[in-house]
Amino acid sequence: MLVRRVLAAFHEWLADDGGKALLVTGSRQVGKSFLTNTFARDNFSRVVAFDLLEQPDARDSFNQATNAADLMLRVSLASDVELVPGQTVVIFDEVQECPAVVSFIKFLVQKYDYRFILSGSLLGTRLRAIPSLPIGYVTELKMYPLDFQEFCQACGVSAEFFDVLQQCLDDLRPVPDFIYDRFIDLWHRYLLVGGMPDAVAHFVETGDMDVVRRIQGNIRQLYAQDIVKYAPDELRLILADIFQLIPAQLSRQNRRFQISDLRDVKRFTQVDQHFLWLEAAGVALPTYNVSAPIFPLLAGVKRNLFKLYSSDVGLLNSAFPKTMLSGILQPNTAINLGGIYENAVAQELHSKGYALRYFSSKKIGELDFLLEDASGQITALEVKSGVSYRTHAALDKALAEPKYTIDRAFVLAETGRGARPNIETQGQVTYLPIFFAALLGS
Known part of the structure; x- marks a missing residue:
């Protein structure tokens, strides 16, 4: 297994009591999905993960959400894992495919006792089109190729x-x-x-x-x-x-x-x-x-x-x-x-x-x-x-x-x-x- 020093920043986010979502960015194929899912499995008893590029049904459903509560309803229905407060991390991978998730993340971290991780590629270009970026409610972590x-x-x-x-x-x-x-x-x-x-x-x-x-x-x-x-x-x-x-x-x-x-x-x-x-x-x-x-x-x-x-x-x-x-x-x-x-x-x-x-x-x-x-x-x-x-x-x-x-x-x-x-x-x-x-x- 490759050792990634950025993993320390994942643990810093987990220890932070501020309750922010984690936004993992970086170019394609730098290991975002693998590291995010490995970290989640090692630190949470319940992992709810969606690949919004490979799961079009979930993507289309989430993009139709009208508010944060509606989005969480759709998440719970699409998940095979029961969401338990204080024990669950919800991962939205390839989030550039689903602007609704980014728009509502502020309200998700305020209302729900889950941890949220968003990851994706091309976010520097795709997020510009989102009208309500959740400034102050996400911790951004940029990943690079192995140094x-x-x-x-x-x-x-x-x-x-x-x-x-x-x-x-x-x-x-x-x-x-x-x-x-x-x-x-x-x-x-x-x-x-x-x-x-x-x-x-x-x-x-x-x-x-x-x-x-x-x-x-x-x-x-x-x-x-x-x-x-x-x-x-x-x-x-x-x-x-x-x-x-x-x-x-x-x-x-x-x-x-x-x-x-x-x-x-x-x-x-x-x-x-x-x-x-x-x-x-x-x-x-x-x-x-x-x-x-x-x-x-x-x-x-x-x-x-x-x-x-x-x-x-x-x-x-x-x-x-x-x-x-x-x-x-x-x-x-x-x-x-x-x-x-x-x-x-x-x-x-x-x-x-x-x-x-x-x-x-x-x-x-x-x-x-x-x-x-x-x-x-x-x-x-x-x-x-x-x-x-x-x-x-x-x-x-x-x-x-x-x-x-x-x-x-x-x-x-x-x-x-x-x-x-x-x-x-x-x-x-x-x-x-x-x-x-x-x-x-x-």
């Missing part, structure tokens, strides 16, 4: 090893070689497999990448079908183009998304809603350019200049030929893997709650990521996939610019080549192993 630490634990690595890595980061001392080698190998495998639970489970069980790639391809196909099924009519054709273009865009030296590559599109204003839809659906991770590395970064965001990463690096790689990906496992490969490495780092940062931003200017060059913490400190982050990771002209120029407020600068790479330590600081720049992306913000 690198969860992937490592699925591969049999003890969580204590991450404590060792964290201590190395805190003290800025090198990681022991045997640990470093193990985690670099796992990082390469994570790039191939990604974090979709089904893909990870099959990889751990069989190690068969052909099976894993079939799973990944099926998920990509499901995402494409969702665009056709759920996106507004006027957005569908271009949304499909954007989704299919993500791998090609990230293969370029300049990974900024080129609007000119879209058919019949001349200006960003023609497609701005398309990118917002993909972000809200959890399919893509836009990373916006900022005018300068100056606090607050939000004030300088240029929403028309951005990179577009995949929500999962494994899904990204499933779009590439298998022969190309063999280079990931071979050190010093001549294949440009920069976009793949950046995607994996973006995925880690996003799962930790960071807003994804970068900086690019003709005078300075490009900084891959700019992170801003709660105290307002700005960290410049460079991601290097090749051997020349100590060459970073743009970062050097940015650090030398007095008006920029960069507090820390990290280079993430496959460090420790030759006689060099795998963690070291030279001037204002600290070099860290690439897998330390999993520790930033933890």
